[in-house]
Amino acid sequence: MIGKDFIRVLxxxxxxxxxxxQERKDLYKYLGGAGVAAKLLEENMKKDVDPLHENQPLIISIGPLSTIFPVVTKAVATFVSPHTxxxxxxxxxxxxxMAIRNAGYDAIVITGKAQKPIYLVxxxxxxEFKDARAIWGLDVExxxxVIREREPGPGKRSIIRIGRAGENLVTYSCVNVDTYRHFGRLGIGAVFGSKNLKAIMIMGEEDLPISNLKEYFKTYQEIYKKVTQTDAMAKYHELGTPMNIKVLNSINSLPTKNLLQSNFEYADDISGETFAEKNLVRKVSCVGCPIGCIHIGQFRREFDKGYEYESIAVSYDHELIYALxxxxxxKTTDExxxxxxxxxxxxxxAISTGVVLAWATEALRKGLISREDTLADLEFGNTMEYIKAIDNIAERVNEFYYTIGKGLKEAVKKYGGEEFALLYGGNEMAGYHTGYAFALGQTVGARHSHLDNAGYxxxxxxxxxxxxxxIDYVINEEKERAVLTSLCICLFARKVYDRATILKALNVVGINWTNDDLTRLANDVFFTKLKIKKELGYSLENYKFPKRIFETPTMWGKMDEERLNRLLKMYIERVEKEYEDWSRGK
Incomplete structure (x- = not known):
């Protein structure tokens, strides 16, 4: 809590x-966010039971600077992934x-399974534990x-919820956060579903006690000017991450048609520029951010004969344009x-869904699966058939869709096609085919995400x-990002929040840390995550990369399998040694 030496956990x-x-003084040294959430997962998880067992915990945590300084906008969730x-x-x-802060908490730990579908207020x-049986089965929107209509109240609120995919325990289902944001990747939606938890609404009116207001306003303005009056974050407001489509396409790094190609002949037609010219209707910010990086596009959908249309607003970014x-x-932005x-x-x-569907398209073409399995004519470019398949995934309508609802790793065990399954460390590939650092980085990252260390x-x-x-880059970048995510700073603002700026902001709220303290935090969070993974059976020994990534050129040409395997071995040896040193020093 601000002005206190403890973490307030609900x-x-x-x-x-x-x-x-509980007011946890022992967690204070982890600040918040990823650090606190990882420690709470470590102490509450059950190593020998299924990830979707009711006794497995779900943790959400914020940081000491959340909503107090610009672009400190994130909440971090941890859980045992049903996907990996x-x-x-x-x-x-x-x-x-903001809602968690205003409610007076730093972290929330949820355990158990409700006896019937509920939502929390x-x-x-x-x-409050509210009956959700009437909304079980409803889509995210x-x-x-319904919850907005049912639960009026003072102050700004946040509503996070799952759709049919989470209810049906699809292992790459997500949690929608306030319509345009998400807890994505790794199946947190299935964790909600396994607990009969449809949604959570959070709100409050707690004050934020900042003792040194003069120094706070001075520091706030310095950071605000860096955010708004320099080039550090300008690109995120203008075209946003969709600007990557043209860039990656031009350097043979845009995964296309299940990575049969690394450039797309229609890239210009689905580029960030084309979205901006044809579909962009507004830009939205998270609370506490002046940038407006959330780009909302609009398309028309016919709902009846006689030229009856409705306009649908959807947020888009690079990863969605790549995967879907x-x-x-x-070939078109509307599609x-x-x-x-x-x-x-x-x-x-979105990423896992697109990668699974791309694999299924090629598997259907090669005869590994049949039309009786897919119930749709999956073919590259066929939008309406993909839409059918997405609905089938969420509903898990037959054995095939039940299997691919467990992710691509499980699909290839049953149907084959491992050589063209775009998987890194058991998680579906992000939207970059840039070369060795990306391939290594997503594989070894704590959550097998391209954002763990940005190897691309x-x-x-x-x-x-x-x-x-x-090796140096992948390790050091992930450790540095552990500091940012423990503070819940948006990674888009990583150039704004250098260590000097972080220490100044912390000092304003009474946390008098040094650069050595940040280095200690980076190592503690990095190795705590590794410790959790080891306890859950994680190992990269004898790991095999998919053949497809070596067949399609990157910006550096085709990757050499032997070299990538050597890099993986070097990484494992280096991190294991550091882990042993860290463990002895604990």
Whole structure:
């Protein structure tokens, strides 16, 4: 808590409908966000039971600077991932961090399974367990609408909820946060579903006690000017991340048609520029951010004969355009938005959904699966058939869709096609095919995310690829990002929040840390996550990369399998040694 030396944790037991609050001084050294959430997962998880067992915990945490300084907008969730069976972590913006802060909490730990579908209402005065049977089965949009109508109240609120995919335990289902943001990747939606938890609404009116207001306003203005009056974040407001489509396409790094190609002949037609010219209607910010990086596009959908149309607004970014656009061979912005909308309503992770469908398209073509399995004519560029398939995934309508609802890793065990399954560390590939650092980075990252260490950035900026430099970059960048995510700073603002700025902001709220303290935090969070993974059975020994990534050129040409395997071995040896040193020093 601000001005205190403890982390205020709300514990909720869904089975017994009880709540407890603890003030944890021992967690204070982890600040918040990813650090606190990882420690709470470590102490509450059950190593020898299924990830979707009711006793497995779900944790959401914010940081000491959340909503107090610009672009400190994220909340961090941790859980045992039903998708990979190991460490699960996801980040979301919107209004959630503000709502948790205003309700008076730093972290929330949820355990147990409700005896019937429920949603939670958490305020600064009460915790209520509400009957959700009437909204179980509703899509994400309708769920949000019903709860908004049912639960009026003072102050700004955040509503997070799942769709049909989460209810049906699809292991890459997500949690929608305030309509345009998400806890994506790794199956947190299925964790909600396994607990009969449809949604959580959070709001409150707690004050934020800042003692040194003069120094606070001075520091706030300095950071605000860096955010708004320099080039550090300008690109995120203008075209946003969709600007990557043209850039990656021009350097043979845009995964296309299940990575049969690394450039797309229709890239210009689904580029950030084309979206901006044809579909962009507004830009939205998370609470506490002046940038407006959330780009909302609009398309028309015919709902009846006689030229009856409705306008649908959907948020889009690079990863969605890649996974539900180029990877599926979709040629127009309107069609990409249609597919995104279907994914949103179902409550699915967009990246995993697109990668699974791209694999299924090629598997159907090669005869590994049949039309009787897919119930749709999956073919690159066929938008309406993909929309059918997305609905089938969410509903898990037959054995095939039940299997691919467990993710691509499980699909290839049953149907084959491992050589063209775009998987890194058991998680579906993000939207970059830049080279060795990306391939290594997503594989070894704590949550197998491209954002763990941004290896793609090294590939794109290096003048020469050097093995030792790649290893250094991937490790050091992930540790540095552990500091940012423990503070819940949006990673888009990583150039704004250098260490000097972070220390100044912390000092203003009474946390008098040094640079050495930040380094200690970076190592503690990095190795705590690794410890959790090890306890859950994680290992990269004898790991095999998919053959497809070596067949299709990157910006550096075709990757050499032997070299990538060597890099993986170098990484494992380096991190294991550091882990042993860290463990002895604990």
């Amino acid at each position: 514990y909720i037991d869904l089975r017994n409908q009880k709540a407890d609050i 069976g190991e460490y699960g972590e996801s980040h979301a913006g919107g209004r959630l961090a 958490i305020t600064d005065k009460n915790i 309708e769920t949000g609408r 656009g180029s990877l599926l061979g979709i 990409v938005l249609q597919i995104i909308d279907e994914v949103e309503l179902a409550g699915l992770d 950035s090294y590939d794109q900026s290096a003048k020469e690829l050097k093995d030792e430099e790649i």
